[in-house]
Amino acid sequence: MASLKEMRNRISSVKATQKITKAMQMVAAAKLRRSQDAAEAARPYARRLASVIANLAAGVSGDGAPALLAGTGREDRHLIVVAAADRGLAGGFTSSIVRAARERIDTLVREGKDVKIVCVGKKATAQLRRLYSDRIVENFDLSAYRQFTLSVAQPIADLVTKLYEAGDVDVVTLFYSRFKSVVQQIPTALQLIPATVEGGAPAEGASAVYEYEPSEEAILETLLPRNLTVQILSALLDNMAGFYASQMTAMDNATRNAGDMIKRYTLEYNRSRQAQITKELIEIISGAEAV
Amino acid sequence: MAKLHFSLVAPERELFSAEVDQVDAPGTEGDFGVLPNHAPFMTTLREGRVTVRDGSTVRLFDIQGGFADVGPDGFTILAEHAVEAA
Numbered sequence A: 001m002a003s004l005k006e007m008r009n010r011i012s013s014v015k016a017t018q019k020i021t022k023a024m025q026m027v028a029a030a031k032l033r034r035s036q037d038a039a040e041a042a043r044p045y046a047r048r049l050a051s052v053i054a055n056l057a058a059g060v061s062g063d064g065a066p067a068l069l070a071g072t073g074r075e076d077r078h079l080i081v082v083a084a085a086d087r088g089l090a091g092g093f094t095s096s097i098v099r100a101a102r103e104r105i106d107t108l109v110r111e112g113k114d115v116k117i118v119c120v121g122k123k124a125t126a127q128l129r130r131l132y133s134d135r136i137v138e139n140f141d142l143s144a145y146r147q148f149t150l151s152v153a154q155p156i157a158d159l160v161t162k163l164y165e166a167g168d169v170d171v172v173t174l175f176y177s178r179f180k181s182v183v184q185q186i187p188t189a190l191q192l193i194p195a196t197v198e199g200g201a202p203a204e205g206a207s208a209v210y211e212y213e214p215s216e217e218a219i220l221e222t223l224l225p226r227n228l229t230v231q232i233l234s235a236l237l238d239n240m241a242g243f244y245a246s247q248m249t250a251m252d253n254a255t256r257n258a259g260d261m262i263k264r265y266t267l268e269y270n271r272s273r274q275a276q277i278t279k280e281l282i283e284i285i286s287g288a289e290a291v
Numbered sequence B: 001m002a003k004l005h006f007s008l009v010a011p012e013r014e015l016f017s018a019e020v021d022q023v024d025a026p027g028t029e030g031d032f033g034v035l036p037n038h039a040p041f042m043t044t045l046r047e048g049r050v051t052v053r054d055g056s057t058v059r060l061f062d063i064q065g066g067f068a069d070v071g072p073d074g075f076t077i078l079a080e081h082a083v084e085a086a
Helices: A004-041 A043-059 A093-110 A122-132 A150-165 A216-290
Strands: A077-083 A114-120 A136-140 A171-181 A184-193 A211-213 B004-009 B014-020 B022-027 B030-034 B041-045 B048-054 B057-071 B074-084
Touching: A004 A043, A004 A216, A043 A216, A043 B004, A043 B057, A043 B074, A077 A093, A077 A122, A077 A150, A077 A216, A093 A114, A093 A122, A093 A171, A093 A184, A093 A216, A114 A122, A114 A150, A122 A136, A136 A150, A150 A171, A150 A184, A150 A216, A171 A216, A184 A216, A211 A216, A216 B041, A216 B057, B004 B022, B004 B048, B014 B048, B014 B057, B022 B041, B022 B057
Parallel strands: A077 A114, A077 A171, A114 A136, A211 B041, B004 B074
Antiparallel strands: A171 A184, B004 B014, B022 B030, B022 B048, B041 B057, B048 B057, B057 B074
C-alpha cells in the first residue's frame, strides 16, 4: 500500500496533467474554428475550378489533351502522396491516414507495381519511414506554417509535376483526411494525375459556343497545374481542420480520464487516511486503558 | 436593365460576389469589358486591375494571374492572388 504522501503526489500530478489536456483541448477548439473557416473559404475556388476544367475537358479529348489530364497511358509506376499531421496528441488522426495509404501501397506492391512515396507532415514521415524507408522520395515538414496558402502547397505540386514530367511516375494519388464534420474525418484517396474529371460533361454543347482566348488547350494547360496545387491545398486545409477536431476529441477524452483517475485516487486516499486515524485512535484508547 | 452576376474568387476566399453593371478585366490577349448578357467566353488573365462598376459605385481589385469564365450564369474570375485596391 502506497503511503499517504505518495498518494497525495500522485493525485496532484494527475491534476496537473488534467490542466494541460484541458488547456490543449480549448486551444484545439479555438484553432479548429479558424481552420474550419479557412477550409470552407477555400472551397468555392476549388469547386469552380473543378467545374471549369470538367467543362473544358469535355471539349478537349483525344490527342489534344494535355498529359496531366490524359495520363501516360500506363499505370505501372505509382506515386503516393501521404498528407497527415505535423504534430501528435491527436488520437488516431495520422494513423488512420497512414493505414489507408499502407493498404493501397501494399496492394500495389503485391501487384508488382513500382511505388514511390512522398510524405507531407512530420508524423506521416515518422510512421512511414519505419516501413518503406527505401520508397520515400521526399518529405515535407509543414510545422512552421501557421496558415496554409497556395505557396505552401506549391512546392509539393511542383515536385509531383516534376516527377511526372520526368516520366518517373504514371499515376499520382493523394491520401488525406477529408473533413466531414468535427466527429467525422474520413481518410480519402484522391487521384491527382491523371486528373479526375467529375460529373461527366455538364451542360451539353455549352462548350461549343464558348469563345476561348487563347485556345482551349492553352487554357487547360495552365489550369491543370493550378488545379493540382489547389487540390493539394484543400487537402491540407481539410487535414488541418481534421487534425484539430481530432486533437480536441482526444484531449477531451484525456481530460475526462484524468477526472476519473483523480476521483478514484481521492477515494482511496481518504479511505486509507481514515483507516490510519482509526488505527491511531485504537492505539491511544488501548494505551489509556492499560494505565 | 439586366444585371451581371460577378464573382471574384481567390484560393483562400471569395472576395466579391454580387450583381453589377459592368466588369473590366485584364486578359492575356488584351483588356476586356463584360456587360450583362455577354456571349460565353473564357480567357486566362495577366497581372492587372479589375474594375467593377455598379451604378455610380466603382470597386477596384488588383489581381495576379488567373482565369476568367463568362457563362450564361454570370462572370467568374478565379484569381491566383487578389486584393482590393484602395
